[in-house]
Amino acid sequence: MTPKPHVPRFVLETALYASDLDAAADFYKNTVGLQEDSRVPGRHVFLRCETSMVLLFNPAATDKASGKLPVPPHGAIGQGHICFRAEPGELGAWAAHLANTNIEIEADFHWPGGARSIYVRDPAGNSVEFAEAKLWGFDA
Template sequence: MPPPTAISHVLETCIYVKSMAAAQNFYTDLLGLKPDLATDRITVYPLGQTTLLLFQLGRTSNDIVSEEDPSQIIPKHGPTDDLMAAFQSGEGKLRQHFCLAVPSREDAEKWEAYLRGEGVPITGRKEWPRGGYSVYFADPDGHVGEIASRGIWEHY
């Protein structure tokens, strides 16, 4: 049997953060993203057709069950307890990767200069065969952020 309706795009990408306040400062104040929702557990950034979710590390370890209808459940997710100890002690890092899109190479280069000027660690850069350009950086939790121009993939 074939799958049902075709999947159109990734709706949400999530990363886990040790300090929500530090992450909100980085993503909202430094990157200029506008949160739709910001709590001590989750921050939601709408980005075109996708959504970047920041989750406080350790705050997604239990199912969320609706009081009105117990069949409505958001399942627990994130690191297991054995990995949590390493992350919280500073011994481990998730180094999750995410990529933010800009229209042109010039835009990506402007972001590279801006991030460098703000003291954000630039961890790499790449010129792609289709003409795209990527700059990689570390966020406060050591996640691998990327800002990329058109031309890194056939569809972008």
């Protein structure tokens, strides 16, 4: 019998979908501070987030097999969600930074357990959250 693998420790990558990849990439690079790793114009932009990746895909280009790699077609229509972990005490600086870059804060509140979250929208309408790790019971 094959042994069961260990439970994954981290999310390696997450994908969001945006028809206007340039606008979405600009937001994640210039507002959030991620670094561009690679790009295929009209198809995807991959961005580094320390030890994980944020993959931005044009849904019209990923709903069919690429033919180059054995990756199955995928995609989503509509708004997705991503949450970035903020260090304790950082959310005030994030709120100020977002306000200074004319990004409207949709919600800024404290959860019943005491964690704080700030929500904004990227240019594609995806929900972007900045939250303290204690939201999910993780240590800072």
